Amino acid sequence: MNTIRTVLLSSVASLALSATAFAACPPVTVADMNGLTPDYPQQFELQEFEDKAGCELTFAANPDIAALNGEILGNADLPPLAERLPEEPLVVAPYDAIGTYGGTLRGMSKATESGTSDLLSVRHVNLVRYSDDLQTLVPNVARAFEVNDDGTELTFHLRKGHKWSDGEPFTAQDIAFWYDDIIFNKDVYETTPDRWLFQGEPMKVTVVDDQTVTFTLPVPGPGLLARFAVDFSQPFQPKHLLGKFMEKFNPDYEAALEEAGFADTAEALNWYYGGSDWKDVPTPLLKDADKAKATGRAVTPTLESHIVIADSSDGRRMVANPYFFMVDTQGNQLPYIDRIDERYAPEKEVQNLAIMNGDINWKQQGLFLEDFPLLKENEGKGDYTIAFAPTFGENVFYSFNRTHKDPVLAEVFNDKRFNQAMSVAMNRDEINEIVYLGQGKPMQGVPAEPKTVDFVTEENLNAFTEYDPDKANALLDEMGLTDSDGDGVRERPDGKPMVLRMAYSNQGAPVQMHELVRDYWGNVGIRVDLREVTSDEYRTAANNNDLDLTVWKYDRSVGPTIAQNPMGLVPPFGDFFNPGNGFAWAAWKTSGGTEGTEPPEWVKELYELSAEFVQKPLGSPESSEIGAKIVDIHVDNLLKIGTVGDIVGPFMHSNDLKNVKPLLAKTYDYYWAYPYRPQQWFLSDAK
Structure with a gap:
C-alpha cells in the first residue's frame, strides 16, 4: 500500500509541476510585479521570465500589423509572428497595465532636424539603455554586455533571430559594418568623426560570431558603455542593404548601382544614410520621392519601434515595426501604438494652440516655463496633463x-x-x-x-x-x-x-x-x-x-x-x-x-x-x-x-496616453523619453 501511495503522490506532484510549468503567464506590470524580481529593472529576458513566473509565454501580434506592413515600401508579406520575433525577445513589464493596440501618437516639431529628437526618442533603441532611475544600465538591443576591468574591452551579446524591419537578419556583422565601412568610409565622412576615435586612434570591432561582438579600445574607455545608452547614434547599419552597393561586399555592385539609379557608391550610401548617424536627417522620401519608389526602398531598415513611411516639408508619418524585438508580459508584441504622426510648425503659438486643442499626445522638447501658465489654464479644454520635471543641461x-x-x-x-x-x-x-x-x-x-x-x-x-x-x-x-x-x-x-x-x-x-x-x-x-x-x-x-x-x-x-x-x-x-x-x-x-x-x-x-x-x-x-x-x-x-x-521644465501628455510615468528629469542628455520605454505606451481612446 505504501508503495502504491508513493507512486500516486509522485504522479500527482508531477502533474502539478507540469501544470505550473505551462500555466498562463501572470500580467506582470511595474505596479504589480506579482512577486517577481527581474535581473534588471522592469524587464526580463524570456527564459528568465518563464523560469521566475513558472509559465510558458505565448505570443500575439497586433491584429492590424499586416496592413501596417503593407504601407512600408519594399517590405514583403509578413511571415508568422514566431518567425518575426527573436528567439529571446525582451520581455517588458508595462508601468500600469497591459496595453491595447491601435491609435496614432500625434506630435509636433519645428521642422526636419529642428526639435524632432523628442519624437525620435519615442521610437529609439540602442544596444543598452538607462533605466528610468537614470543610474542603472540595462540591456536593450543587446541581450547582455560585459566590460573588462580596465575599460579597454566591451562585449555585447545579441539576440538570436533578431531581424531588421524588412525581415532580414540583424547580426554582429551589422555592427562591424557600421564602424569599419560607414564611420571610416570617406564616401560618407571625409574625415572620421572625432567622437569615434579614442586619443585619435580607432577602436577595433571584432565579430566573434553572429550574436557576439567585441569593441577593443586603444586606451581605457570606461564610459563607452554609457555612450550607447545616452547617445542618439545607433552603432549598427544594415549591411544587407548598403553593402550591396560596395565592391568590398558585392562583386556585382555596379549592376546594383545601375539598377537602383545611383551614379556611384558614394551617392547610394549618402542617399540612404544621409551622411550622418543623426536619425533626424530627411529621408529619401523627402529628398527624392521618385527614386524612393523606383528603388522600392524608401528608408534604411530599422530596429526601432516605428519606421518612416512618409516624409514631407509638413511632417513625417511612421507605422509600427512588424519585426520589433520587445513583447509585454502577456506575450503581446510591442509597440502597442500603430502610428506616429509628426507635424512641423516653427511658430510656438501654433504649437501651443495645437496642444490646447487636444491635437498633441506628447511634448517635452521646446516647451518652456513661459508656456506653462497658458497651457495649465487650458488643461481641461485640451484633455491633457501638463507637469513639471527637474531638468539637466538647461542652463x-x-x-x-x-x-x-x-x-x-x-x-x-x-x-x-x-x-x-x-x-x-x-x-x-x-x-x-x-x-x-x-x-x-x-x-x-x-x-x-x-x-x-x-x-x-x-x-x-x-x-x-x-x-x-x-x-x-x-x-x-x-x-x-x-x-x-x-x-x-x-x-x-x-x-x-x-x-x-x-x-x-x-x-x-x-x-x-x-x-x-x-x-x-x-x-x-x-x-x-x-x-x-x-x-x-x-x-x-x-x-x-x-x-x-x-x-x-x-x-x-x-x-x-x-x-x-x-x-x-x-x-x-x-x-x-x-x-x-x-x-x-x-x-x-x-x-x-x-x-x-x-x-x-x-x-x-x-x-x-x-x-x-x-x-x-x-x-x-x-x-x-x-x-x-x-x-x-x-x-x-x-x-x-x-x-x-537648477530649473524645472514642463512636459505634457494627453490623458488618453497611458503607461506614462512622471519624468525623473526632462533632458536631452539621457535622450528625452528613451529611459521611460515609450514602446509600452498605449492610447485608451485609440482612433
Missing part, C-alpha cells in the same frame, strides 16, 4: 567666438575682462523671475551638470553671477572700449561701433531671454542685433565659424556623457548640434598644427586633462580630481557664460 549659455574670423573681435573676445563684464551685466534674478517664473537659480555655466557629478563647487556656480553693471562698465573702460561719440555704443579698438550679431534658434532657448540679454548688454554700451533663424541655419553658421557668439542650452553635460565624450570640454566646446567656440583652435589640434590658430596654454592644458579624464571611471577619486581642474579652467575663462540653472 542657457552665451559663448563669444574666441577664434573669430575678424581679428579685432577675436582679440576682444579673448580678453577675460570682456567676458567678465558681459557676465556681470546680466540680471539673472530678473531672468529667473520673467523667463523661469522664479523656479530656477542664477548660475554660471559649467561643463558638467552639477547634479550628476561631485566636482563642481558653489564657487564655480557663483562666479561672476552678481548683477553689477557698474563693474561691467569699469571692466570695458579698462579695456579701452569707450563711447567716444556719446551715441550709447562703445567703439572697438579699430574705431568701429561695438555691434554684435546674435543669431538664435527658438529651439535652443526662450526668445524672451535673448531680448533681456540684448538690453542688459546694450545698457553697458555693447549693441546686440537679434536675428531668429532655423536650427539648421544656426548650426551651419556656427560650425562654419561665422557667428559672433553661440547660444544654446548647456546640454550634453551630464556625467555619463562627458565621461566618454570630451567634446564639450575642449574646442570647439560642443558638437555639430550644440556648437561652442574656438573652431580655429580645434582645426589646429586636428591638423597637427598645420591649420587653424594655435591655442593658448590653458586650452592645451584642457586637451591633456580631458584625455586623462575619459580614461578614469566616473566617480573615482582620480576622475573627480581631474574634473575639478577642467571646470576651474572653464569658469576662469568664462567659456560659456551661464544664466539660470
Whole structure:
C-alpha cells in the first residue's frame, strides 16, 4: 500500500509541476510585479521570465500589423509572428497595465532636424539603455554586455533571430559594418568623426560570431558603455542593404548601382544614410520621392519601434515595426501604438494652440516655463496633463567666438575682462523671475551638470553671477572700449561701433531671454542685433565659424556623457548640434598644427586633462580630481557664460496616453523619453 501511495503522490506532484510549468503567464506590470524580481529593472529576458513566473509565454501580434506592413515600401508579406520575433525577445513589464493596440501618437516639431529628437526618442533603441532611475544600465538591443576591468574591452551579446524591419537578419556583422565601412568610409565622412576615435586612434570591432561582438579600445574607455545608452547614434547599419552597393561586399555592385539609379557608391550610401548617424536627417522620401519608389526602398531598415513611411516639408508619418524585438508580459508584441504622426510648425503659438486643442499626445522638447501658465489654464479644454520635471543641461549659455574670423573681435573676445563684464551685466534674478517664473537659480555655466557629478563647487556656480553693471562698465573702460561719440555704443579698438550679431534658434532657448540679454548688454554700451533663424541655419553658421557668439542650452553635460565624450570640454566646446567656440583652435589640434590658430596654454592644458579624464571611471577619486581642474579652467575663462540653472521644465501628455510615468528629469542628455520605454505606451481612446 505504501508503495502504491508513493507512486500516486509522485504522479500527482508531477502533474502539478507540469501544470505550473505551462500555466498562463501572470500580467506582470511595474505596479504589480506579482512577486517577481527581474535581473534588471522592469524587464526580463524570456527564459528568465518563464523560469521566475513558472509559465510558458505565448505570443500575439497586433491584429492590424499586416496592413501596417503593407504601407512600408519594399517590405514583403509578413511571415508568422514566431518567425518575426527573436528567439529571446525582451520581455517588458508595462508601468500600469497591459496595453491595447491601435491609435496614432500625434506630435509636433519645428521642422526636419529642428526639435524632432523628442519624437525620435519615442521610437529609439540602442544596444543598452538607462533605466528610468537614470543610474542603472540595462540591456536593450543587446541581450547582455560585459566590460573588462580596465575599460579597454566591451562585449555585447545579441539576440538570436533578431531581424531588421524588412525581415532580414540583424547580426554582429551589422555592427562591424557600421564602424569599419560607414564611420571610416570617406564616401560618407571625409574625415572620421572625432567622437569615434579614442586619443585619435580607432577602436577595433571584432565579430566573434553572429550574436557576439567585441569593441577593443586603444586606451581605457570606461564610459563607452554609457555612450550607447545616452547617445542618439545607433552603432549598427544594415549591411544587407548598403553593402550591396560596395565592391568590398558585392562583386556585382555596379549592376546594383545601375539598377537602383545611383551614379556611384558614394551617392547610394549618402542617399540612404544621409551622411550622418543623426536619425533626424530627411529621408529619401523627402529628398527624392521618385527614386524612393523606383528603388522600392524608401528608408534604411530599422530596429526601432516605428519606421518612416512618409516624409514631407509638413511632417513625417511612421507605422509600427512588424519585426520589433520587445513583447509585454502577456506575450503581446510591442509597440502597442500603430502610428506616429509628426507635424512641423516653427511658430510656438501654433504649437501651443495645437496642444490646447487636444491635437498633441506628447511634448517635452521646446516647451518652456513661459508656456506653462497658458497651457495649465487650458488643461481641461485640451484633455491633457501638463507637469513639471527637474531638468539637466538647461542652463542657457552665451559663448563669444574666441577664434573669430575678424581679428579685432577675436582679440576682444579673448580678453577675460570682456567676458567678465558681459557676465556681470546680466540680471539673472530678473531672468529667473520673467523667463523661469522664479523656479530656477542664477548660475554660471559649467561643463558638467552639477547634479550628476561631485566636482563642481558653489564657487564655480557663483562666479561672476552678481548683477553689477557698474563693474561691467569699469571692466570695458579698462579695456579701452569707450563711447567716444556719446551715441550709447562703445567703439572697438579699430574705431568701429561695438555691434554684435546674435543669431538664435527658438529651439535652443526662450526668445524672451535673448531680448533681456540684448538690453542688459546694450545698457553697458555693447549693441546686440537679434536675428531668429532655423536650427539648421544656426548650426551651419556656427560650425562654419561665422557667428559672433553661440547660444544654446548647456546640454550634453551630464556625467555619463562627458565621461566618454570630451567634446564639450575642449574646442570647439560642443558638437555639430550644440556648437561652442574656438573652431580655429580645434582645426589646429586636428591638423597637427598645420591649420587653424594655435591655442593658448590653458586650452592645451584642457586637451591633456580631458584625455586623462575619459580614461578614469566616473566617480573615482582620480576622475573627480581631474574634473575639478577642467571646470576651474572653464569658469576662469568664462567659456560659456551661464544664466539660470537648477530649473524645472514642463512636459505634457494627453490623458488618453497611458503607461506614462512622471519624468525623473526632462533632458536631452539621457535622450528625452528613451529611459521611460515609450514602446509600452498605449492610447485608451485609440482612433
